[in-house]
Amino acid sequence: MARQEEAPGRGWGSRIRHLAGSLNNRKTGYMTLFGFSSGLPYALLLGTLTAWLTDAKVDLETMGVISLIGLAYAFKFLWSPMLDRLSIPGLVRIGRRKQWIVSAQILLGIMLIGMAQMDPNAAIGLFSLFAGVGALASATQDVVIDAWRVDVADEEATLDTLSTVFQLGYRAAVLVGGALSLFMADAWGWMPVYTLMGVILLVVGFASLFAPDSEAAAVVAGAPEVLRQPGQLNPKIRAAALGLVGTFWAVSLGIVFYYMIASLALDKADRPDSASFIKVQGPIIVLATVVIPAIIAAVLARMQANGRHVLDHPEPARTLADRAMDHGYRALILPLIDIMGRLGWAAVLVLALVLSYRLTDTIWGSFASPFYLDELGYTKSEMAVASKFFGVGALMLGVALGGVMMATVGRMATMTLGAITAALTNLLYADLSTGGTVMAATARATGFTWAVEHFGGDERMAKLMLAIGGENIAGGLAGAALVAYLSSITSKGYSAVQYALLSSLTFLVGTLGRGALGKMIETQGYYAVFLFTTALGGIAVVLCVLEWMRGSRGERAA
The missing domain is CATH 1.10.287 (Helix Hairpins)
Structure with missing residues (x-):
């Protein structure tokens, strides 16, 4: 089993030294690289790609059809058993997990470079095929990277540390594949951008050849x-x-x-x-x-x-x-x-926690843009600065904070705090929906407004950035803890299938509930919705406490 005990008796100084040793581990460096290679194609194929298609004057209906490549990520668990047991002829000598990771990264690089050579309007069918193959390769890579993290974790490169640096690498890639790619496309056009991103993945694939791999004994x-x-x-x-x-x-x-x-x-x-x-x-x-x-x-x-x-x-x-x-x-x-x-019987508690833990984020996430643009009246540029740049920075800060907390106070304590803050930060948006009086006062009192004004912003921008920053720090902390928790309840012998199933469940209820939430926004407004999502977050808090108690009893019994 992949779970590592949280060593409650270890002193703070010892824990900090242990964390420093983990960060200096070779496995940790490759986990960061794998996080980057996981986040980059996701950003390019499911986010930035729509901007390219918009520039190419592709109609919205066709864009909607192309966006179906995202189903590869939602249902990746369906082919995860194959990845856990089968080998690629001629490549198995690379390593049990690396044969799939390296192959997926190289295939992704080829697909992105191929897409870069096409005009989406002139060859939309072939373009969509390349994007679809890329999404399948990306989802496959995610399954195997998640399994690799569970397989190679040990007492020095712990699951908590590996989960944290994976998230940091992933978020850095989202920034590169998202906001930075948009700026580069404005200056150079789309062909150089996607060519460069493809070359980066090819280089990552070559570097991955030298990563440590799981031991054969695990299978x-x-x-x-x-x-x-x-x-x-x-x-x-x-x-x-x-x-x-x-x-x-x-x-x-x-x-x-x-x-x-x-x-x-x-x-x-x-x-x-x-x-x-x-x-x-x-x-x-x-x-x-x-x-x-x-x-x-x-x-x-x-x-x-x-x-x-x-x-x-x-x-x-x-x-x-x-x-x-x-x-x-x-x-x-x-x-x-x-x-x-x-x-x-604890499986009932674990599955309930997995289904509900990120509910407050996933259920309203797709309504963020209309909330910023239509409800609050911010421009697209203002939203990009607040959400894509400042927000991603805050998210990475939250991930780092989560990693430090897991190393010092323990995984379940961090996870519980993540559930509490993820729920309560919905109240920041509730305040914005009624004018943002509290956010504006807080920004002034902390000097945040002064800092934003020195970079060309104003109080109106400061309160938006403060709300987004607060939510993203909480989300980063909760996300890092959740990845570590999911990894801890999977076995090394079956890591690909088990983690793929569990991670798919984390977004299930939120995705299915968006239709009902959209209707609630139309009938009751955003303020009522944010109070509702705050209350929903309380479910995860209660379940975290119960799971924390269950884990503590198990450790005492052991």
Whole structure:
């Protein structure tokens, strides 16, 4: 198991020295690099790309269809079992995880350079294909990098430190791929920008060849021959479970691919509605890929623990079908059995926490731009300065603060504080929605207004920057703690599948709830919405405290 104890008895001086040693570790440096390589394509393909398409005069309907490449990130867990178990012919010698990381980075570099040579209007089909392949490569890279972090963590390069520097690298890449790329495009045009970004990823891919990799010993769990030994579940039971879960996952993949293909229909009237898909099909996909398989895994774990339907003598695989079933079972079912078996009934608490922890951020995030522009009346340039530059800096400060706090006061203490501040900072926006009296007074009292005015701003800009800064510091702190927490509850033998599933769940409820929140904004206004999201954040606070108590009891028992 990847979890590291928080060593409550260690003194502050010792903890600070340990943190300094972690930051000087080779693994930490590569984790920062991997964070950068993870954030850069995400920013370029899902954010900056729309600015390029706008400049190219591509119509909004087509832009909406191209944006469907973002589904690769939402459903990356569907192909994560393959990444955990399969190797690329000829590249496995690079390393178990590195073979996928390096391949994805090189493929991303090639896709970005290829896109740079195209005119989106003249070759929109090929352009979209390159962007789609890039998104798949980027999502695949994310799965394997998350698994790499869990695999290589040790007593010196701890999960908390690796999670923090990953976030710092990721946020730096978002700044480079977002705001900096926009400025460069204004000066040079889009071709040089995307070419440069592609070259950067190719260089990163070469540098990744020299990164440490996970040990082969991490993958021995659930080897096919072990599944046929006494005490293991009967092959017929395992085959039935694999058939059920495999069918559910296949149906989910079919739904996603059908939606993507249908959205490319030439007749716009035949294209499915994105909001309806997320609202109707989203819960079905989650039930089919997470909830039902988790229940099946829990039943199987209970069966084996109680000695029911298990082998009392070795039963070797005799046919190709037997061997295929064993491989499918260890790739798809064993990761779920492992996590359900370890957590037991606590899995309900853990899943509830994962689903709710970032709810206050994700549910209203897509309404930030209309709030700044339409409700508050700021210009796009003012929003860019406050959100993209100052906001990203505040976010990175929050991530760094989270890393220091995890090293000094512990992971769950940091996570609980992150949940509290993430909820309360919604009140900063509630104040802005009613005129920003408190924000303006606070900015004046702290000298923040004076500093902003010396850089050409005014009090109106200062109160916006203060609110965004406060929320982003809280978000950075909470984000760093969440990545470390998710990593801590995954096993090294199944890290790719387990982390991909858990990380996908963190944005699920917020994404599905945006339609209802949009209606609430229309009927009740932003002030009521921010009070509501603050209250929602209280759920995560309560669950954090309960999980903190559970973890403390487990450590005392150990």
